[in-house]
Structure formats: structure tokens, C-alpha cells
Amino acid sequence: MATVPESQATLTLEQLRQLAYEWGLTPAEYDRILAGLGRQPTVTEVAMFSVEWCEHCGYPKSRNLLALLPRESPRVRTLVGSDSGGCYVADDLAVLFKVESHNHPSQVEPYQGAATGVGGIIRDIFTCGARPIASGNSLRFGPLEEPHARYLLDGVVRGIGGYGNCIGVPTVCGEVWFHPSYRSNCLVNAMAVGVARADQLISSVAAGPGNPVIYVGARTGRDGIGGCSVLASHEFGEGEEKRPTVQIGDPFTEKSLIEACLEAAASGHVVAMKDMGAAGVTCTTSEMAAAGDVGMRIELQRIPRREAGMEPWEVMMSESQERMLLVGGKESEQELIRIFQKWGLNAVVIGEVTDDGMLTILDHGRTVAHVSAAFLTSPPRYDMPAEEPAYLARTRAFDPASLPEREDYGAVLRQLLASPNIASKRWVWEQYDHTVQTNTVVLPGGDAAVLRLKERPPFGIAITMDGNSRYVYLDPYEGARLAVAEAARNLAAVGAEPAIVTDGLNFGSPDKPDRYWQFREAVRGLADACRALDVAVVSGNVSFYNESPEGPIHPTPIIGMLGVLPDVRCHATVAFNQDRAKILLVGGAADASSLGGSEYLAVTHGVEAGRPPRLDMDCERQVQVAVRRLIRAGLVATAHDCSDGGLAVALTECCIAGGRGAHVRLPHQPNAAALFGEAPSRILIAVEPDQEAAVIAALAEEGAPFALLGEVGGDRLVIEGALDLSVAELETTWESIIPRAMSR
Amino acid sequence: MPIGVVIFPGTNCDQDTFHVLKEVLEQDVRYVWHAETDLQDLNAVVLPGGFAHGDYLRAGAIARFSPVMDAVRQMAEAGKPVLGICNGFQVLLEAGLLPGAMRRNEGQRFVCQFVHVRVENGDSPFLRACLRGQVLRMPVAHGEGNYYADPETLAGLNASGRILLRYCTPDGTVDPVANPNGSVENIAGICSAAGNVMGLMPHPERCSEMILGSTDGRLLFESVVRSLTERRPL
Numbered sequence: 008m009a010t011v012p013e014s015q016a017t018l019t020l021e022q023l024r025q026l027a028y029e030w031g032l033t034p035a036e037y038d039r040i041l042a043g044l045g046r047q048p049t050v051t052e053v054a055m056f057s058v059e060w061c062e063h064c065g066y067p068k069s070r071n072l073l074a075l076l077p078r079e080s081p082r083v084r085t086l087v088g089s090d091s092g093g094c095y096v097a098d099d100l101a102v103l104f105k106v107e108s109h110n111h112p113s114q115v116e117p118y119q120g121a122a123t124g125v126g127g128i129i130r131d132i133f134t135c136g137a138r139p140i141a142s143g144n145s146l147r148f149g150p151l152e153e154p155h156a157r158y159l160l161d162g163v164v165r166g167i168g169g170y171g172n173c174i175g176v177p178t179v180c181g182e183v184w185f186h187p188s189y190r191s192n193c194l195v196n197a198m199a200v201g202v203a204r205a206d207q208l209i210s211s212v213a214a215g216p217g218n219p220v221i222y223v224g225a226r227t228g229r230d231g232i233g234g235c236s237v238l239a240s241h242e243f244g245e246g247e248e249k250r251p252t253v254q255i256g257d258p259f260t261e262k263s264l265i266e267a268c269l270e271a272a273a274s275g276h277v278v279a280m281k282d283m284g285a286a287g288v289t290c291t292t293s294e295m296a297a298a299g300d301v302g303m304r305i306e307l308q309r310i311p312r313r314e315a316g317m318e319p320w321e322v323m324m325s326e327s328q329e330r331m332l333l334v335g336g337k338e339s340e341q342e343l344i345r346i347f348q349k350w351g352l353n354a355v356v357i358g359e360v361t362d363d364g365m366l367t368i369l370d371h372g373r374t375v376a377h378v379s380a381a382f383l384t385s386p387p388r389y390d391m392p393a394e395e396p397a398y399l400a401r402t403r404a405f406d407p408a409s410l411p412e413r414e415d416y417g418a419v420l421r422q423l424l425a426s427p428n429i430a431s432k433r434w435v436w437e438q439y440d441h442t443v444q445t446n447t448v449v450l451p452g453g454d455a456a457v458l459r460l461k462e463r464p465p466f467g468i469a470i471t472m473d474g475n476s477r478y479v480y481l482d483p484y485e486g487a488r489l490a491v492a493e494a495a496r497n498l499a500a501v502g503a504e505p506a507i508v509t510d511g512l513n514f515g516s517p518d519k520p521d522r523y524w525q526f527r528e529a530v531r532g533l534a535d536a537c538r539a540l541d542v543a544v545v546s547g548n549v550s551f552y553n554e555s556p557e558g559p560i561h562p563t564p565i566i567g568m569l570g571v572l573p574d575v576r577c578h579a580t581v582a583f584n585q586d587r588a589k590i591l592l593v594g595g596a597a598d599a600s601s602l603g604g605s606e607y608l609a610v611t612h613g614v615e616a617g618r619p620p621r622l623d624m625d626c627e628r629q630v631q632v633a634v635r636r637l638i639r640a641g642l643v644a645t646a647h648d649c650s651d652g653g654l655a656v657a658l659t660e661c662c663i664a665g666g667r668g669a670h671v672r673l674p675h676q677p678n679a680a681a682l683f684g685e686a687p688s689r690i691l692i693a694v695e696p697d698q699e700a701a702v703i704a705a706l707a708e709e710g711a712p713f714a715l716l717g718e719v720g721g722d723r724l725v726i727e728g729a730l731d732l733s734v735a736e737l738e739t740t741w742e743s744i745i746p747r748a749m750s751r
Numbered sequence: 752m753p754i755g756v757v758i759f760p761g762t763n764c765d766q767d768t769f770h771v772l773k774e775v776l777e778q779d780v781r782y783v784w785h786a787e788t789d790l791q792d793l794n795a796v797v798l799p800g801g802f803a804h805g806d807y808l809r810a811g812a813i814a815r816f817s818p819v820m821d822a823v824r825q826m827a828e829a830g831k832p833v834l835g836i837c838n839g840f841q842v843l844l845e846a847g848l849l850p851g852a853m854r855r856n857e858g859q860r861f862v863c864q865f866v867h868v869r870v871e872n873g874d875s876p877f878l879r880a881c882l883r884g885q886v887l888r889m890p891v892a893h894g895e896g897n898y899y900a901d902p903e904t905l906a907g908l909n910a911s912g913r914i915l916l917r918y919c920t921p922d923g924t925v926d927p928v929a930n931p932n933g934s935v936e937n938i939a940g941i942c943s944a945a946g947n948v949m950g951l952m953p954h955p956e957r958c959s960e961m962i963l964g965s966t967d968g969r970l971l972f973e974s975v976v977r978s979l980t981e982r983r984p985l
Contacts (some may be wrong), residue, residue, distance in 0.1 A: 165860075168861050172763070172764075172802075172861055172863075172894070173802045173806070173893070174763065175763025175764070177799060221771065237882055257804060257805075258802070258805070259760070259804065259805025259806075260805075262761055263760050263761070417829045436863075437864050438860050438863070439861075439863060440892040442765060442890045442892060442954070442957045443763060443767065443800075443862060443892060443957075443962075444767060445770065445771075445960070446764070448964075450964075461961055682768055
């Protein structure tokens with residue numbers, strides 16, 4: 008085919024090229040398209056390339072580095088699909104999960120941005136034939152004192168709740184962190200988890216020429232056009248109005264879509280299924296066809312529309328929500344359509360699978376695009392120039408020991424508890440339904456959420472999300488390793504064995520060498536840490552261009568990690584709930600170096616510098632193995648990771664959760680490092696007195712370092728030589744910070 | 752005869768309720784699609800939680816027009832147990848099977864937390880396994896649970912023992928601090944004049960197994976089952 012009839016024939020070649028640039032393609036990319044096609048593209052084709060080759064869909068600037076991540080683990084059988092990934096819990100039961108960012112839409116319109124972020128990630132789960140059983144989220148905002156940050160937090164939390172609560176998927180874990188670098192570019196990373204019987208897993212690989220291609224779900228409108236290529240793939244400029252590129256969510260349709268898609272999957276008639284996420288029809292048709300080495304012939308006029316007069320390129324670029332594309336088996340149309348109509352959803356055959364590898368898009372009989380699916384889904388890959396950021400010389404040179412010791416430790420602890428980064432996030436998670444589906448065994452607010460698997464008792468899973476971006480800012484490689492270690496430690500602290508990771512990589516512009524260097528180092532650290540802990544990265548998301556005229560965000564890799572409990576009844580929580588229980592710290596002591604990049608430095612000295620705490624991966628593994636063994640043996644029911652705010656904050660949280668005090672005596676004279684240092688590889692546990700000997704023997708056998716710290720009891724937290732405070736008062740401080748700020 | 756669990760498009764606690772009835776209480780149970788019109792095979796019916804028809808407009812306002820609601824009304828009139836949980840309660844109010852109305856939570860926010868409720872009438876077929884004054888610990892999860900009835904209706908409900916559950920402190924004191932949504936007189940659950948239709952905001956199906964932290968919700972389902980098997984007058 009030499010030329011394709013042009014539906015928008017009024018554009019000159021130069022105008023066409025300018026349009027391509029406007030939609031985010033570079034001159035070199037445009038030339039590559041011309042060469043690949045051997046002719047001028049149509050407007051529709053330019054639109055398709057612009058979305059398929061943008062970073063959000065095609066990962067041209069990150070793909071090479073992402074190849075470093077381990078996709079398999081020696082301990083679990085993994086599943087890596089195009090929409091989400093997972094592992095087998097038992098021979099015939101799989102769990103899948105994925106994290107995805109919706110940062111820019113949430114900054115522009117927090118409610119809908121966050122809501123559609125949840126909707127999109129949930130679709131990535133059930134598109135695989137898996138029932139969504141849980142979700143989580145990781146949020147970053149500017150300082151809570153600022154009205155705009157509170158406006159965004161309020162809208163994002165309402166949006167996540169408004170969508171997630173309606174679809175009946177419990178939001179069970181997450182984190183919220185505040186820092187000036189997110190002031191003009193908040194982060195909203197949503198994660199979803201699903202479970203599927205192995206024989207009901209559905210791929211996104213189109214197959215079988217002649218098979219019907221079926222469009223299901225909501226109608227297509229003009230919302231979200233350019234959401235991925237224009238909004239997500241550029242940094243925020245000044246005074247831009249991007250609200251029109253944000254999609255609008257309809258959770259009721261999504262809930263019906265979940266049920267209908269799972270019913271369809273169970274019917275045996277579905278060959279392949281894919282969510283119309285970013286880039287909608289373009290992305291599903293091209294990626295499904297390319298994955299199966301087949302083509303597709305699509306009749307665009309058959310797609311249900313929400314508004315009249317849409318141009319073909321608008322239909323191909325629209326990011327209207329709650330839509331899916333299915334490839335059905337031969338002569339399965341009627342049965343599949345019946346299922347979707349039962350749920351009140353559109354279901355229309357819009358084309359068929361072909362054997363020519365071409366994506367042929369027709370509009371009322373006129374060809375508006377005719378392009379190889381393989382070419383369209385093979386964006387160029389770039390190794391971007393990388394250069395160490397200048398600020399690191401300054402931050403590395405800082406020695407926390409150069410600061411005067413604050414000796415009013417009680418006041419410091421209260422100050423830390425009042426820091427929004429450490430304060431209770433109950434205000435957030437109580438707005439999310441976290442008990443629907445009746446699987447939530449350990450509620451939000453602890454180290455990790457624990458869910459039972461009704462499909463396979465007594466198995467359970469634990470999930471957590473972590474990412475201390477201050478550490479990553481101060482040392483991207485070490486910071487990423489620390490994030491992986493902490494996520495794994497959180498799982499160990501509830502008794503789970505870490506299995507799989509989904510990574511949400513949020514960075515600044517990859518076109519700027521110092522930002523790209525952060526990205527490269529963080530990915531290296533992530534890959535090394537995952538290998539060291541035998542966990543596989545089965546899915547993930549890259550979000551670049553998180554910056555504004557004020558500068559980039561702190562580099563923020565979010566680690567979603569999922570672990571397995573062979574018997575969900577044997578788990579631990581953070582609560583000190585037995586008087587006279589012995590308190591032990593498993594792991595080493597925190598020295599002065601563990602104050603680098605700490606919340607203590609930031610809160611009490613206003614300093615964000617130093618090197619992040621050192622991580623010894625051997626010690627980390629030993630500590631995790633030992634604590635997990637104790638929990639599984641039923642010897643320990645209370646465990647808590649020591650992280651932000653150090654040992655003193657961890658003790659406080661255990662006391663508050665159990666409504667009990669504690670009397671603690673540290674092995675050495677207390678100082679700021681021992682109390683508030685954030686040395687990794689430490690887990691606080693509580694042990695009933697008659698189990699103390701057995702626990703100590705088990706710890707010695709594992710070779711894990713530990714120290715006996717004291718005992719649970721009373722209504723005060725006493726750390727000898729350092730502080731003596733009422734738990735009720737600490738609780739009031741810790742619980743009231745965020746609600747008070749949000750009622751302002 | 753089975754117990755029915757109604758599914759409207761948007762219902763999301765159907766499987767949870769089914770699970771408790773089937774796996775925990777080992778009852779005969781079947782799903783009821785909202786388009787069904789004949790429920791004569793059922794012994795009792797549960798309208799579970801969720802967002803029926805998206806709860807657009809107002810919770811339960813569209814669901815009341817679902818075809819199944821006529822059959823539910825007939826069951827109510829025949830004296831069979833009809834239980835509405837959370838969104839099911841909202842639907843029963845909208846359908847006029849229970850008096851009063853639901854408003855947005857006082858704080859204008861969705862609230863998901865464990866609460867305590869006090870049993871106000873242990874003679875109800877839905878609370879037969881409990882004692883009057885007993886405190887139950889159950890989760891709530893709703894954005895519109897702020898129950899309202901006019902003073903006259905309230906007086907009638909109080910006088911006839913039709914207020915079944917009130918939000919309370921862990922020691923059983925009915926106090927505004929224990930009220931999660933601003934509900935009038937801390938009301939968490941009520942029943943019809945004949946006693947066989949009950950609506951409540953807390954989720955008993957979410958606290959019927961030890962692994963979930965409370966089995967208090969089971970008492971409610973056990974009461975229904977006992978009422979059915981003992982064939983005591985409702």
C-alpha cells in the first residue's frame with residue numbers, strides 16, 4: 008500500500024510534522040516513523056505513534072536499565088505479564104500485583120486523578136482473569152502546613168476512597184510522606200493485588216486470525232486525550248491548564264466490569280484481554296496484536312461514543328476509563344456479549360484478528376491507519392547521558408556528629424511524633440474500606456497488611472509499600488537498597504516470606520543528566536537488593552518528568568512487596584498486648600552514622616544531609632529469617648520494624664497499639680543515635696515471659712544479634728536515663744496531628 | 752429452603768455474606784439477581800452491602816426500583832426474615848420497608864472502623880442469640896450512615912422496642928463520642944413493626960470468624976438461623 012487515504016487531508020507535510028512534535032515525538036523519532044512506513048503517516052498514525060512511543064507506554068528511556076531487574080526468584084514460580092505480574096502460592100493458585108503512578112493527573116485534579124489511578128491499576132489485575140482482593144497506595148505531598156498540600160491530600164484520599172470503596176476492593180496498606188520537593192508535583196502510586204486459579208489466568212496475547220475483537224465497557228469520549236503523552240511525559244510548566252487531559256472515573260461501571268470480565272474469563276471463551284489504560288484503543292490493539300505476532304482489522308465507527316463528531320485520531324488516543332478489549336474464541340461473540348449486557352455494559356464486535364501483522368484501522372470504510380503492530384510497539388531505546396548531581400558533594404560531606412546533642416529526649420520524641428511523616432495516618436486509612444471481602448487479618452497502620460486466602464486456607468499473603476526518598480536523594484543506590492530491605496523487613500515482621508516486588512519508579516526528567524543518574528543508580532540498587540533477598544520484580548511502572556519550575560522531586564522508587572504466610576494464623580502485629588512480656592531488639596545497635604538522612608535530623612535540626620544508614624545485607628537476612636521463624640513457631644505475636652524515627656518511635660507505636668506502657672533499659676547510655684537513629688536490620692519483638700528462653704535459644708541458633716531491652720507494662724513509656732512519658736499523651740500527639748491539620 | 756443473598760449491580764458484600772452463611776453457618780444459601788421476581792423458594796433474604804447501582808443520586812434510591820424489590824416486599828409481608836446490611840439497610844429505607852432515612856455522615860467522610868454497639872432488644876429474631884445490653888464489636892464502612900427519623904417516628908420506635916442496636920463505648924455507654932456518623936440517638940440498627948425486617952449499618956459478615964478479630968457478627972446470623980429452625984413466631 009503506497010499511500011493511505013487521509014481523513015484529515017488538509018494538513019501540509021510540515022503541519023503534520025509540527026503536530027507530531029506537539030504530541031511529544033522528537034524530530035529523530037518522526038524521521039524513524041517516515042523511514043519505517045516508507046511514506047507520510049496519516050494524522051491518526053501520528054497520534055498512534057505519539058502515544059505508543061511516549062515514555063508512559065513505550066519506556067524508550069528506561070527499558071535498557073529495567074533489564075537489570077531480576078524477573079525470577081529461586082524461591083517462587085513467577086508470572087510476568089504485560090499488565091501485571093505475580094507468583095504461584097500453590098500449584099494451582101496465583102497472586103498478581105502491580106503498582107502504577109497517577110502523579111500528574113492528581114496534581115492537576117486530585118479527586119479524579121487518584122480515583123482513575125485506582126481504577127486503572129485494578130483493571131490491570133482483572134484483565135488477567137484475577138479477582139482484585141486488595142489495594143494500597145503510596146502518596147507524597149508538599150509540607151502539610153501548606154494549604155495546597157492539604158487540598159491535594161484531601162482530594163486524593165477522597166478520590167481513592169470514592170473509587171476503591173465503591174468497587175469493593177479493600178485498601179489495606181500504604182504510606183504518606185510530606186516534603187517540599189513534592190510541592191508542585193505530588194505522587195500518587197496505586198497498587199492492586201489479585202488472586203486467580205491458574206487455569207483461569209488470561210493473557211493479553213491476541214491469537215487466532217478470524218477471532219472477533221470485542222470492545223467492552225464504557226463509551227469513548229474526548230477525556231484524557233494525550234494524558235500519557237502530553238501530561239505524563241513532560242514536566243509541569245508554569246501556569247499551564249492541563250485539566251482537560253485528566254480522565255473521569257466511574258467506579259460503578261468498573262465494579263460491573265470486574266464481575267463481567269471474571270464471568271467471561273470463567274466461561275472459557277476469552278482468548279485474550281487487555282485494559283484500555285493509557286492510549287486506550289491504540290495501546291490495546293497494537294500491543295495485543297504484536298504480542299501474538301498477528302494483526303487486527305478494526306472498524307472504528309463501531310466503537311460506542313459518548314459524544315458526536317469525534318475524529319478517528321481522537322478515538323484512538325482517548326483515555327476514557329472503564330473500557331477493555333477482548334479477543335474471543337470463534338463464534339463466542341453472542342455468549343460474551345450476553346455476559347456483558349447482563350451487567351449493563353456495552354459489548355460490541357469492532358473487528359477481527361488478522362494474520363498479516365498489520366494494524367488496519369478503518370473508519371466508515373476509509374483506511375485511517377495501516378501500520379505494522381510490531382513497528383508501532385518498538386519505540387527506540389535510549390541510553391540517556393548521566394552525571395552525578397552536584398548537591399551530593401555537599402550532602403555527603405556532612406557529619407551528623409558535628410551537631411550538638413539534643414538531650415531533652417522526651418521533647419524530641421514528642422516532636423518526632425508530631426512530624427506528619429511519623430504521625431498516625433489513621434485519618435487517611437479510615438476513609439478507605441479496608442475490611443470488605445473479609446480477608447483482612449492485620450489492619451492498616453502496622454508494618455504490613457495480612458490477608459487470608461479463602462481459596463487456599465490456611466495460606467495468607469502480606470503486602471507493604473515502602474520508599475524513603477530522603478535516603479534515595481542522599482544516595483540513590485543505597486537508598487533503593489534500603490527501600491527493598493525495609494519492605495522485606497516489614498513482611499518478616501508480620502511473619503511472611505518476601506516473594507515478589509512491584510516497583511513504582513518516580514523520578515525527574517530523564518533528559519537531564521543529573522536526574523537520569525539518580526534513576527540509573529536507584530535501578531542498580533533495586534536490582535542488587537532484590538537479587539540479594541531472592542525476590543523477583545514481576546511488574547512495575549516508571550514515571551519521569553516529575554518536576555516543575557521549582558525543581559525535581561526527590562527521586563522516589565516505591566517498593567511494593569508481597570510475601571506469603573503458609574499459615575495465616577501465625578502472624579504478628581505491632582501491639583504490645585501482654586503485660587510483663589519481654590521486649591527484645593533483634594538486630595544490631597544504631598551508631599552515630601545512622602542519623603544520616605534521618606527524620607530526627609530533619610525535624611530537630613532542619614538538616615537533610617549526610618549519608619543514609621549503612622545496610623549489611625547478611626545481617627538483614629539473618630534478622631528477617633530469625634524473626635519470621637519465631638512468629639511461625641508461635642513464639643512471638645508482637646513485632647515491629649524500627650525505621651523512621653528509630654527505636655524510640657517504634658517503641659511508642661507498639662505501646663500505643665497495645666494501650667500499654669513499657670520499661671526499657673538500653674545496653675549503653677542512651678543518646679540521640681541510639682534512640683532516634685534509623686539503622687536498618689532491626690526488629691522489635693515482645694515475648695511472653697515463659698517463652699523467653701526458647702526465643703533466646705532460637706535467636707542464638709540463627710546467629711541473629713539481639714538485646715533484651717525491658718518489659719511491657721504500666722501506662723508510661725520509660726527509657727532509663729532518657730525519657731519517661733505517658734502513653735496516653737504520646738498517643739494524643741501522634742493521633743491528632745493529621746486530623747487537626749485537615750480540619751483547618 | 753435456602754436463604755437468599757441479593758445482588759444488585761454494584762453490590763459488593765454479596766460474596767462475604769454468602770461465605771458466612773454457607774461456610775461458617777453451613778446454611779443452604781443462594782444468590783438472587785436483582786432482576787428476579789419470584790423468591791417463594793426462600794426462607795429468608797439478605798440485602799448485603801455495597802453501592803447498588805453506584806448509589807448515584809442517593810444510597811439505595813435507584814435500587815428500590817429493581818424488579819426484585821417487589822418480591823422482597825412480599826417476603827416481608829409474609830413474615831419471613833429480611834435483613835439489610837449497610838447499603839441493604841439504605842435500600843430498605845428507600846423502599847419504605849423500614850422507617851426513616853439516611854444522611855451523609857456527619858463528618859462528610861467515609862468511615863471504616865471497628866465500633867461497639869449495644870443490643871437494645873434481645874427478643875428480636877435477629878438478636879435472639881444475644882442478651883439485652885450486650886456489647887458487640889463490629890466494623891462499619893460507609894459514607895451515608897447518619898440515620899434520621901422525625902421525633903414522632905423515633906418515639907414510636909422507642910416505645911415498641913424497634914431500635915435494636917445503638918453505637919456505644921466499649922463498656923456499653925451510649926454516648927455521642929461512640930457515634931461514628933452522627934446517627935440520631937446513636938441508632939445503628941432498627942426493625943419493622945412486625946419485627947421480621949431489620950436494617951443495620953455495621954457489617955456482621957465481617958466479624959463472624961476469629962481470624963478477622965471478632966465473632967460477634969455471627970450471633971446475628973445464628974439468631975436468624977435459630978428463628979428459622981425453631982419456627983418461633985416472628
